[in-house]
Amino acid sequence: MSVQITEFKPTVPSSPLLDFWRVFSRNRMALVGLVMLAAIFVGAVFASQLAPYDVSTSENITINDIYNPPSAAHWLGTDDAGKDVLSNFFFGARVSLIVGFFAAFISVVIGGVMGIVAGFYGGRVENLLMRFTDIMLVIPDLPLMVVIVALTKPSLLNIIFVIGLLGWTTTSRIVRSQTLAVKSRKFVLRARAIGAGNGHIIRHHILPLVMPLLVVNDILVISLAILDESTLSFLGLGDPTALSWGQMLNFAFGRGAMSAGAWWALVVPGFGIVWVVLSLTLLGHGLEQVLNPRLETHHLTPGRPVIRSEIPWRREKKKGEAPILLDVRDLSINYITEGKPPARAVEKVSFQLHEGELMGLVGESGCGKTTLMLALLRLLPAAGQIVGGGAYFTDKELTAMSEAEITDVRWKGISIIFQGAMNALNPVRTVSDQIAEAIIKHSPPIPRNHLDARVVELLDLVGIAAQHKDHYPHQYSGGMRQRAMIAMALACDPQVVIADEPTTALDVMIQAQILELLDNLRHRLGLSIIFVTHDLGVVAEMCDSVLVMYGGVTAEYGDVDTIYNAACHPYTQELLKAFPDLSNPEKRLASIPGYPPRLEALPPGCRFAPRCPAAFARCASERPALHALGEDHFASCHLVEVPS
Amino acid sequence: MKRYQYLLKKIAWSFFTILFVLVLNFLLFRVLPGDPARAGVRDPRMKQEAIEAIRIRFGLDKPVINCFESLNPIKVGSCTINPLDTQFFIYVRNLLQGDMGISFHSNRPVADILSERLWNTVLLIGSGQILAIMLGVAFGIIAAWKARTVIDYAALLSSLLAWSLPTFWLGIILLFWGSGHGLPIGGKATPGTSSLPFLQQWADIARHMLLPTLTYTIVYMGEYMLIMRSSLLDVLAEDYILTAKAKGLSTFQILKDHALKNAMLPLVTVIAINLGFTVAGALQIEAVFSWPGLGGAIYEAVVRRDFPILQGAFLLIAVSVIIANLIADLTYSYLDPRVQSD
Numbered sequence A: 001m002s003v004q005i006t007e008f009k010p011t012v013p014s015s016p017l018l019d020f021w022r023v024f025s026r027n028r029m030a031l032v033g034l035v036m037l038a039a040i041f042v043g044a045v046f047a048s049q050l051a052p053y054d055v056s057t058s059e060n061i062t063i064n065d066i067y068n069p070p071s072a073a074h075w076l077g078t079d080d081a082g083k084d085v086l087s088n089f090f091f092g093a094r095v096s097l098i099v100g101f102f103a104a105f106i107s108v109v110i111g112g113v114m115g116i117v118a119g120f121y122g123g124r125v126e127n128l129l130m131r132f133t134d135i136m137l138v139i140p141d142l143p144l145m146v147v148i149v150a151l152t153k154p155s156l157l158n159i160i161f162v163i164g165l166l167g168w169t170t171t172s173r174i175v176r177s178q179t180l181a182v183k184s185r186k187f188v189l190r191a192r193a194i195g196a197g198n199g200h201i202i203r204h205h206i207l208p209l210v211m212p213l214l215v216v217n218d219i220l221v222i223s224l225a226i227l228d229e230s231t232l233s234f235l236g237l238g239d240p241t242a243l244s245w246g247q248m249l250n251f252a253f254g255r256g257a258m259s260a261g262a263w264w265a266l267v268v269p270g271f272g273i274v275w276v277v278l279s280l281t282l283l284g285h286g287l288e289q290v291l292n293p294r295l296e297t298h299h300l301t302p303g304r305p306v307i308r309s310e311i312p313w314r315r316e317k318k319k320g321e322a323p324i325l326l327d328v329r330d331l332s333i334n335y336i337t338e339g340k341p342p343a344r345a346v347e348k349v350s351f352q353l354h355e356g357e358l359m360g361l362v363g364e365s366g367c368g369k370t371t372l373m374l375a376l377l378r379l380l381p382a383a384g385q386i387v388g389g390g391a392y393f394t395d396k397e398l399t400a401m402s403e404a405e406i407t408d409v410r411w412k413g414i415s416i417i418f419q420g421a422m423n424a425l426n427p428v429r430t431v432s433d434q435i436a437e438a439i440i441k442h443s444p445p446i447p448r449n450h451l452d453a454r455v456v457e458l459l460d461l462v463g464i465a466a467q468h469k470d471h472y473p474h475q476y477s478g479g480m481r482q483r484a485m486i487a488m489a490l491a492c493d494p495q496v497v498i499a500d501e502p503t504t505a506l507d508v509m510i511q512a513q514i515l516e517l518l519d520n521l522r523h524r525l526g527l528s529i530i531f532v533t534h535d536l537g538v539v540a541e542m543c544d545s546v547l548v549m550y551g552g553v554t555a556e557y558g559d560v561d562t563i564y565n566a567a568c569h570p571y572t573q574e575l576l577k578a579f580p581d582l583s584n585p586e587k588r589l590a591s592i593p594g595y596p597p598r599l600e601a602l603p604p605g606c607r608f609a610p611r612c613p614a615a616f617a618r619c620a621s622e623r624p625a626l627h628a629l630g631e632d633h634f635a636s637c638h639l640v641e642v643p644s
Numbered sequence B: 001m002k003r004y005q006y007l008l009k010k011i012a013w014s015f016f017t018i019l020f021v022l023v024l025n026f027l028l029f030r031v032l033p034g035d036p037a038r039a040g041v042r043d044p045r046m047k048q049e050a051i052e053a054i055r056i057r058f059g060l061d062k063p064v065i066n067c068f069e070s071l072n073p074i075k076v077g078s079c080t081i082n083p084l085d086t087q088f089f090i091y092v093r094n095l096l097q098g099d100m101g102i103s104f105h106s107n108r109p110v111a112d113i114l115s116e117r118l119w120n121t122v123l124l125i126g127s128g129q130i131l132a133i134m135l136g137v138a139f140g141i142i143a144a145w146k147a148r149t150v151i152d153y154a155a156l157l158s159s160l161l162a163w164s165l166p167t168f169w170l171g172i173i174l175l176f177w178g179s180g181h182g183l184p185i186g187g188k189a190t191p192g193t194s195s196l197p198f199l200q201q202w203a204d205i206a207r208h209m210l211l212p213t214l215t216y217t218i219v220y221m222g223e224y225m226l227i228m229r230s231s232l233l234d235v236l237a238e239d240y241i242l243t244a245k246a247k248g249l250s251t252f253q254i255l256k257d258h259a260l261k262n263a264m265l266p267l268v269t270v271i272a273i274n275l276g277f278t279v280a281g282a283l284q285i286e287a288v289f290s291w292p293g294l295g296g297a298i299y300e301a302v303v304r305r306d307f308p309i310l311q312g313a314f315l316l317i318a319v320s321v322i323i324a325n326l327i328a329d330l331t332y333s334y335l336d337p338r339v340q341s342d
Helices: A016-026 A028-045 A085-121 A123-138 A141-151 A156-166 A169-183 A186-193 A198-237 A245-254 A263-291 A369-376 A403-409 A431-442 A448-461 A478-489 A508-525 A536-542 A560-565 A570-577 A617-621 B002-031 B036-040 B048-057 B087-096 B110-145 B150-164 B167-179 B198-236 B239-246 B251-289 B294-304 B307-335
Strands: A324-335 A343-354 A358-362 A384-393 A414-417 A496-500 A528-533 A545-550 A553-559 A627-630 A633-635
Touching: A016 A028, A016 A263, A028 A085, A028 A263, A085 A123, A085 A156, A085 A169, A085 A198, A085 A245, A085 A263, A123 A169, A123 B002, A123 B251, A123 B307, A141 A156, A141 A198, A141 B002, A141 B251, A141 B294, A141 B307, A156 A198, A169 A198, A186 A198, A198 A245, A198 A263, A198 B167, A198 B251, A198 B294, A245 A263, A245 B167, A263 B150, A263 B167, A324 A369, A324 A528, A343 A369, A343 A384, A343 A528, A343 A545, A343 A553, A358 A369, A358 A536, A369 A384, A369 A496, A369 A528, A414 A478, A414 B239, A431 A448, A431 A478, A448 A478, A478 A496, A478 A508, A508 A528, A508 A536, A528 A536, A536 A560, A545 A560, A545 A570, A553 A560, A553 A570, B002 B087, B002 B307, B110 B150, B110 B198, B110 B251, B110 B294, B110 B307, B150 B198, B167 B198, B167 B251, B198 B251, B239 B251, B251 B294, B251 B307, B294 B307
Parallel strands: A358 A528, A358 A545, A414 A496, A496 A528
Antiparallel strands: A324 A343, A324 A384, A545 A553, A553 A633, A627 A633
């Protein structure tokens, strides 16, 4: 078996050992492994004291002592030579552990040095070392060990060296990639810039960060070495003077334990090997989890149930107004982590989207925009939970739908254009295939050629030539991928399209093209769009209405003219100042100092207060309500409160 | 075009690795202590003439390799040794002709003995590997899908346990159990069944294969499960899975059409890297169950100090693993469209 370790991102804890122990002791797997290992260590060290019999002499042993079953005199029975199995077990632990630890030490030193040198120096040295590692990795090592040990004297020392000298390949590869990752870090570059020598950098900067990985790897290499030793011994290549567990099994198996029915002589030594290897494996896996914690939730982890509350009122459609497609009322979303208070990611946000309307959803990163959008399609990550309010799509309540019902709304009713289209498209399936898939899912069966025609039509709509349809996403440029994503979002003629920062990762020219495309499509197809962006300037030209979010709450909501010409909330005003005004090129651009609040540390009063240029005493202690300023204009700020 | 270059590079690299193994295999048996002739014929009462005769017969009287002077341009021609008459050249030439020497023990050509046995090993590894991969992948998918539930923890723990089992020991335990339940205690076929009709013959072989294959499956299934689980967990956290979910696809469709192929890719690499370990498992299983394969040949050769067999079996195993690795690499390039344009 190979040692599988994923590379981890080293962290530098404040008080390393103490912090480490705190996390470590919480990991049950690692703790159990450590205790199991400690137990066998005690057994090996105190073998002479613990063993009930002296196994070095054959005195007082008669033919009647051979393969005696477990009894009061011999708790675990006797072996083929009439010796006490329990006593042999303790001494065997010594041999197995010695071979395991020393061989692994050799392997890890060789692998570690090769990995660091290859990763650090790069170039031809790296090429040579890694090529050699590749070759050694391919050559099956157990047969090679067997050949070498068979050709040399089977002594403990030889076995240690053979296992050690052949077991470094995985270490070398893992250490190299870790060194490569560490090498380009800022503090290493800085150390180099101030003239530190290579030796100094390796010792003081690289090694400390590679060390944790080496330790985890070492633990797994030890377990492999113990398995290798027992196998060699079982095959008859062990040191005849040192009775290891493998040797015990070799003797028992080769000398009639099977036919004598002496299961104890076969089970006990094997149990020892399993015990040690399992303890090391648990410890290794536990340590890896401690050093490299990973979130084991994913997009298919079942979401948390929606907690609905009475919807206060639904806004009636006014005369002459386009029908309301989306009606979101007081929607609140929390992120729930065990052992921590819930993070209030979105709180009491309301908005309406009419047919043909384009709404801009604006705010800095981390203000809850994407969370709000994912909640509409009930696509929140496993930790996210809708905890209040509700959302309607036409006359159906999204927040009350079953999984099967919401599945029908997804893509056909509401579709999403995700940000960063590279990862949003599956790299191993062609673009046309991924578009066709959505159509097949949501429409009655259609013949293949109609499907192809529809895909070509969709791609044509976003300006991708038909000859590119069967390409894979990586063959597209960034802009093309974003266009393909748009084509995909339109595949089922959705009524609402959510564009979640569709232009973020693109350069300015392509951004402009994508925006123009979206605006065109909207008019041609009569789409309703929610455009999520942090760029207020972008929205100005296209939007009908704007919802500004800050720290999970509505800062200001109104039609586009009101927001641009009569913004009331200081956050909206600051955002407007942060973007260039083409009509007044002389104007200075201002950015808002600071960052949006972290969700787990929200300020007690107004969430914008710490950064607000107009904040006064009340803002720090009291949360402002959402005030209605006109028929369709709302802002949450104490400044706009109408004195009663 | 790019793809051809990739294939060529891989093939050339495998070829080079095989050359390396050839040289290694040659040197191991010449450099390490113990003159094969003397080690092979361990009897100290053997006469000097007899030993000489054996040395001549196995070509050990020839110089090991050409003398180094012949590589020096100034001294060209000063070397009296004919490079074509060295042990290394003869070794390579013989190998190219399929001649791997004569077994010390049975006096039969090594190539004949090993070619009979290669297929038995392929049969064992093949069926064990297929079962282990299928079950490992299936359990890995379930564990990842039900991540952090009781099912997941149980699967995780049992695969760590399976990892920790020494293959040969598990074989012994199963053999012990099986022999009490009427299963054959070893070998590939019951003696005297070779005259039976084809179907009955294979039924007999299948009965013999049951326990070795089971051992193999248990030992390797755990690792495939772990890799499948972690690989699938990574994939399921990718953005394109969210896209697939937003498209309204069902969990089953997402797993089948979007997650599996991506998650299987690392598995192909691991299967390739694992082939060496796989052989180690086969060696132990064959030793325990007296399965007449290459591993069994190695075990017997060690016991009998039959070095030509040992040398030949190691070479055959190493070359098979290298070629199997190459096949895995090529499969990967076929499965992952991104490889072609790298």
